[in-house]
Amino acid sequence: MSGPPPQAWLNALLVLIEKFQLGLLSLWHALGLSGDSHGQPAWPWAQRVAGETLLIDLGLARQVGLSVCAIAFAVLAVAIALAWRRGRGVLLAAAALALLVAPWPKASLLLGPAVPTSFHASPTRFSVDAIALGGRIYTQYCAGCHGADGRGEGPLAASLSQWPPTLASPLLARRADGELFWHVLAGMRDRHGRPTMPAFSGKLGERETWAVIDYMKALSAGSDAEGNWPVPLRLPEMAIRCGADAPLALSKWRGDQRVRLVAVDGTASLPYEDPRFLTVLVTPDGRPPAEVPHFRAGCTATSPLAWQAVASIAGASPSRLAGTQLMADRAGWLRARGAPGRQWSDADLVCVSGPAGNPPRNGGAAPDGLTALLLRMDAEPVRFIKGGFVH
Template sequence: MSPLETSLAVTRGLHIALALAGWGLPAFAILVLKAPEGPERAALIGILRRWTRGAALAALVAGLAWFAAQAAVFVGDGTPSAILGALGPTAGTRYGHVLIPRLALLAAAVAFGGRLPIKALAGLLGLSLALHAAVGHVAVTFNAAALPGLVAEMLHLLAAGAWLGGMAGLLLALARPALAADLATRFSPLGVTCVTLLAATALLNGVGLIGGLAGLIGTPYGQIALAKAALFALMLGCAALNRWHVSPGLARGTVGIGALRLSVCVELVLGTAVVALAAWLASIVPGAHDQPLWPFTRKLSGEILSDPDYGGMAWKAIALTGLGLVATLLAILPPWPGAWRRPSPAVRLPALAVAAASFWFGVPDLDLLTVQAFPTSFWSSPTGFTAASVAEGAALFPSHCARCHGAGGAGDGPDAANLSIPPADLTAHHLLDHSEGDIFWWLTHGMPDPDGKPVMPAFEGQLSEDERWALIDYIHTLNSGSTVAEAQGVWTWGMPAPELDLRCPAGPLAKAGSLADLAGHPVLLAIGHDDVSAPALAAVQATPVVPVIIATAADQAPPPGTCGGAVPEAAVAYRTIGGTADGPMLVLIDSRGALRRVWQGPFPATPEAVAQLTAQTADAERHPFATGGGGHHHH
C-alpha cells in the first residue's frame, strides 16, 4: 500500500472504531442498564452520555480526516492544495453522498446529545453507523440483488457496535462494584445476540467477497480475513469465559471484579484489532476479484466421481471417511445438558473401532479426489474473452504452437513425431476440464515429459502475459469449433460468445455499446452479410431475436433497426469458434450470452427459415445451460 492508501485505511479504521463506540455506549444504556431506578443508574447514564458525545465528536473529526484522505487518494496527491481542490469532486461521488449525511448525524449527536433522550441519541448514532454499509465492498452496485447483502452489512455494523461499545460501557460501569455482578449477567444475552448476528452476516457477505477456498488462502484479502476470524475466535473465548466463569463467580463472590475488568479489557483490545483489520480489508481488492496464488501441489476435483473405472473407489472412500467421522464424534463428544447424554463405554469402544477401520480403508483413496495444481490454477483470464483477444491469439498460434499441435490444434504438427510424448490434442473436449490458470502455467513455464525433459517450451520470455492469455482464448475457440463442427453447428455446453463493440439504433437498446449490453435479449449475429434485403431484415425483426450485423467495411453503418459495428476481428473469432469456413455465417446467442447454433449461408428470408429460427430461439430460452454464459467471461 502507498502512503496515501495507508493513511486512508488508518483514518477509516479510526473513524469506524469511534462510530462503533458512539452507537454501542447508548445501546448499552438502553439494553443493559435498566432497572432499578436510582442515583447509581442516573449517574451511570450521565457518564455514558458524556462518553457517547465524546466518541461522536472524535468520530466526526476522524471522519473529516478520512474524507480528506479519500480526496488525496482520489487525485493521487497528498499536498494541502491538492486535497482542498479535490474535496468538491469527492463530495460529488457516491462516497461523498453517503459520508456527508453520516457526518451531519454525528454533528447533531454532539450538538444536541446533552438534551436528547438517550434513545434518540442512540437512534442518531445508529443510523449514522448503519449508513456506512453503503460505502463498502458489498454496496458496489445498488440494485435489488445487492439489497440482502446491504441489509446484512448494516446488521453486522450495528451488532459490532452494540458488542464492542457495550463492553466499553460495561467497563465504565464496573467503576461501581455494587452493580457489577448484575450488569455482567445482563450483558451476556446482548453479547450472545450480537455474536450470532456477527457470525451470520459475516458468513453471508464474506463468502461472496473472499471468492472460495482459493481466495481465502491465496489472496491478501483472504489472509487478512483469516487473521480477523482468528481474533474474533479469541474474542469469543473471552466472551465464553465471562459468561460461564467470571460472571457467575462474581455473583457468588468467588471471583473478584478485577478478573472481569481484565477480561473485558482484553476483549476490547482484540475488538479494536478486528476493526483495524476490517478497515484494511475495505481498502484492498476483494479476493473474489483478485488472482489467487495456490500454495499447494494438489487441488480438489470431482471429475473422478463420474469415471467408470475409479468413480466407485472414490465414492467408497467418501462413504467410509464419513462413517469414520460420525463414529468418532459418537465416541468422543462430551455430554450436553438436556440434549445429549454421552454413550456408555459399551458403545464408545465399538464406535472407536469402527472409526479406525473406516479411516484405514477410506482415507488412502481420498487422493482420487485431487488433481495436480499450480500456483496459477485458480487464475481467470482478464481479457473478457473478446473477439480482439481471440484474433490476437490466432495470429500468434501458427508461429508458436502449430509446429507441434498442428494448424488445426489436433496434435499433428510437423514436429510432433520427434517429441518424447505426443503433443496435446487441443480439439479434444476434455481440454475444457483444465482451468485457464493451469493452461496459463503450462504456457508460462513449459511442460516436461515423465523424465523431466522439456517437451513444451516456456513462453514467459517470448510472449507477454497478455499474449499468453490471448492464446488461451484462441485455444478455447479452436476447441469449440472442432466439437461444434462434429455436432453439426449445435453447442451443447455453455460456451460464451466472444465480446464485440456495437452500435445500436435509437430506442430501448440505444445505450448498448457491446454484446454484453444486450444481455437479456437473444441475438442473431450475422457476419459477412453486407447486403441484407429489406424483406429479409423485416422477417428477422419479427422474431424474438435482436439482429446484429457485423460489417466488413470500417465506415459501413448497420442497417436501420439493427445493432452492428465494424469489427475486423469478429470474422476470425466467430469462424474459429463456430468451426465454419469462409463465407456468410449466422450465430444464435441466447439471452444469457451463451452460443447455441451456427449456420452458414444467407440471411434467412423465407417463412420456413424464420419459423425455424423462432422455434430454436424459444427452445434455447426454455433450456438454458447450467453454466449460463460459460466460464470464460471475466469483466
C-alpha cells in the same frame, strides 16, 4: 459435446468443493500465508481436489459426498453438544461414530496436481480483441506443432518426442484455465522429465498468454465445423452500437436475452428483427449498414476484429463467412450455428447438454425449426465443468 452427468447432487458437490477451495485460498492470502502469482493470489499447495476426476468416477464422488455429510453431521452434533450439557456425551459419541464410519476416499484418488495459478481467472472476458490477438500469437508460436487447425499435425509435430495433443477434443475442458496459463508459460514435461512443450515465459506476457488460451477455445469449436463442439463456448465480448447510441458492451446490452450473431458483408439483405432474441450484425470493417430498412436488424459490433473472431468460432474462412449465424442462449452460451441460406432447426445445435430428444411443445401443431431450436436450448441448459471447476 456432452455435459456432465445429470445428477443434481454431483453438481452441488462440485460447487461446494470449488467454493471451499476458493475460500481457503482467500483466507490463506488474507493471512499473508500465500503470495501472488501473475497478479492474482497463488495457490500455495502442490495439490488440489481433482473435481474433474469426480465427474468420471461416480463411486469416488459418492464417497466424497457421504464423507462431507458425515463431517457436517459431526460439526452440527458438536455445536449442539456445546450448548446442551445434558446430552453432550451422546452427541459427541454420535459425531465420532459418523466420522469413523464415513467412507473416506483415498487421497491419491481425490487429489490431483496443482500449480500456483490453478484458481486464476482470465481477465480477458473472452473478447473478440483477445481472440484476434491470440490468433496472431498462435500462428507465430503454436501452429508449427499444434497445426493451424489445432489438430496437432503441424509441420514440426513429427519431430517431437511426443505427438502434440489435438485441441479439437475435450482436452481444454480437462484443464482449468489457470493451469493452461501456467503450462503455456512454464512449458510441459513427460513423466520422465523430458520437455514436451517449450516454455514461453520469455516470449509472452500475461495478456498474450490469456489471449492465446481464448483463441484455442475458439479454434477448438471451429475445428469441428460439422459436428458438436467438444467444449462449450461463451458468447464473445464485444462493443455494440445501435443507431446513434453510444457503444455498449454486449454483456451489458443483452441482459438475459438470447443473442443471434449474423455475419453480413453488404451483398445480402439484412435479417429481420425477432422479438425472441436480440440480433447483432457482424461486418468485415465494424461499420453499420448505410441504411436499415424498417423491421430489419440494425445493431452492429463496432470492432472489425469481431469478423475474424466469429469466423474462428464458426470454423469458416473469413472470405466465406457472410450469412453465417451463431445463436446464444439466455445464459450467454453459444449453442447453435446456422449456415448461410439455410433455415434454422434444432439440428443446428452444436452445444448440447444431453442426448437428443423430442423438443418441448407449447401445444397444438409442431413448432417451426427456429422455435424448436429455441425451445430445446431453454429446456437443456448448459452445465459446464472445466478442469473440475463449475462455470
